[in-house]
Amino acid sequence: MEGEDEDHEFLFNTSADQSFNKHERVIIHIDIDCFYAQVEMILNPSLRGKPLGIKQKNIVVTCNYEARALGVEKLMTIKSALEKCPSLILANGEDLKKYREMSEKIYQVLQSYSLFVEKLGFDENFIDVTHKVVKCPEVPQVITGHTFQDSDGICACGCTERLAQGSFIAQKMRDRLRDELGITSCAGIAFNKLLAKLIGTTHKPNQQTTLLSTSSLSLIKSLKHPRNIPGIGSAINRKLEALGIDTIEKLQSAEIFKLTEALGAKIANQIQQLSFGIDNSHVKITDRPKSIGAEDGFTPIRSEVEVQKKLTCLLDRVLELVEKDGRKPSQLKLTVRKLHPSSHSVRESRQTTIEYATETGSSTHQGPGGEKQKVKLMTTLKNLFEKIIDCDVSWQVTLLGISFSGFPSSNSASPVKNSINKYFHLKASSSRSEEPQPPAKRGRFDESVLQELPPDIRQEVLQDMQNQLPSSDAQKPTDFNCPKGIDPLVFYELPMEIREELLAEERMKKQTIKRKPNNLLQYFRKAS
DNA sequence: TAGACTCAG
C-alpha cells in the first residue's frame, strides 16, 4: 500500500518533491562578495584596501567592505555616499562587460563540479551536488565551515552526512574561485535552494554555513518579516500587508483562501510553502540567454533627434552583444519610459518581428551588424517609438531600451561541441544542413530530457556524464577550465573564442583516448 | 503573441 503510494507519487511528482521528503538533495548556493567591487579591484589592485564604490548614473550600486565600514550603503546617491565617506573612490560600473565576463568564468569553474548550475544574476549560483555526494561516501563526515543548528535533534534520514559532504565540496569550489580567479565568496549548504541561499548570508564575507534540516524552521522564522523571503517582492508584500500579514508566523497560519483571493492560487501556495522553508524547485541549468538587450536612463529628452542619438548608441552596444552571442534574433523590442506631466513615469514597450541578417560569410562585413543592417533596424525602432509616443503632442522620455529575442532554440541553433551535449541533442532532429554555425558559448543542454528519465537511468547518466568531466579534485584545479600545459592566468586572458577552441581540442583528445561503447546512447535514440 | 507586471541581483 505504502509502496504503491510512493510509486504513484513517483509518476506525478518531480524528483525535487521526492527528494524533499527525505532532505535528499544537497544544494550549494555561492554568492560572490561585493561582486562588482571585487572585479574592479582585480583589474586595478591599487584600489585594494581603500573604500570603493561602483556607480551607475548618480547612484552607488554597490561598494566594497571598506566603504561599508565607513557608512556607504548599496543604492545610495553619490551625493550622500560622498557626504558619508569623502575618501570614497568611485568606479564607473555602467558598462557591464567586465562583470559579465567574470561571471562566466565563475560559472565555468562551478560547472566542473556539477552540471546542475543555475545562475542568479551575475554573482550568485545554485549548484545541485546531490549526485556527487551519494557517490563519494568516503569524504569526511565533518561539516566544513559554520553550522547552523539550534536544536539537539538530528534527522535520521542521513541528510547530516550528505550536507557535510556538500560543505566539503563547497569549500573546494570556493578555494578554486579564490586560487584561479582571485575571487572570494560565501556559500550556503542546505537541502533546498531557498534555505541554501538564506543560510549563506549568515556568515559574511568569505565564509560558508551549512544548515541542518532540523533547524530550517528556526532559520526561516529568524527572517522576521515575509518581505525578507526571496520570492516575496514589493508587490506581493503590499498585498500581504493589506491582509495584516507582517510576520512569518502570520503568513504560515494565514487561511489559504484569503491568500488565494489576494494573490491567486499559485503565488498563495508558493509563498505559504516558502514561509515553512519548503522549496521544491530544482536547480535549473542556466541556458544561453533568451533575450539580449540594453537600456539607458537619463534626464528627460523631448526631441526625436535626441531619441535617435540615444537609440544609435544603444543599438551599437546591443548589436555587439548579439554578434558575440552568434545566434540570430527574430524579435526586436523597444522600451520607453515616459514622464507624465504629473511627474510619475510609466514604462511602455512595443515589439516586432525582424529579419536579422547575419554577417557570417558576407563579403561586405562592416563591423558588428553591418551598416545596412543598422539603418534598417533604426527604421524599425523609429516605427516602434512612434507607436508609443505621439510626436504631435509634447512628450518627455527618461529611458530607452532595446532588446533582441526570439533566438532559435538551443537544440537546433548551437553546434554540439562537447560530449555532454551530444547525449541531449540526440533528442532533437539531427537532419539539419551543414550551414555555418555560431560559436557555442558554453556546454549547455536540454535538461528536460534528463528530467524525463526514470530515476535509475538518470542517476546512471549523471554518473556517466560526470565521469566524462575532468575530476573536480582540488589537487588538479585547472583540469577542466584550462588545458594542460597552459598557465591558467594566461589562459583566462585569451579571448573567449580562442579559449573555446583550446578546450574543444582538449576534449577531443580525451575522448579519443578513453571513448568506450555506451549502451545509454541506445536509450536516447529510442526516445527520440 | 504582445505587452504589462513582478521578481531577482
Place this chain on the structure above:
DNA sequence: GATTCTGAGTCTA
C-alpha cells in the same frame, strides 16, 4: 519606496 541595468518568468487579452 524608488533610484541602476539586465534578464527571467507569469498573466491577461
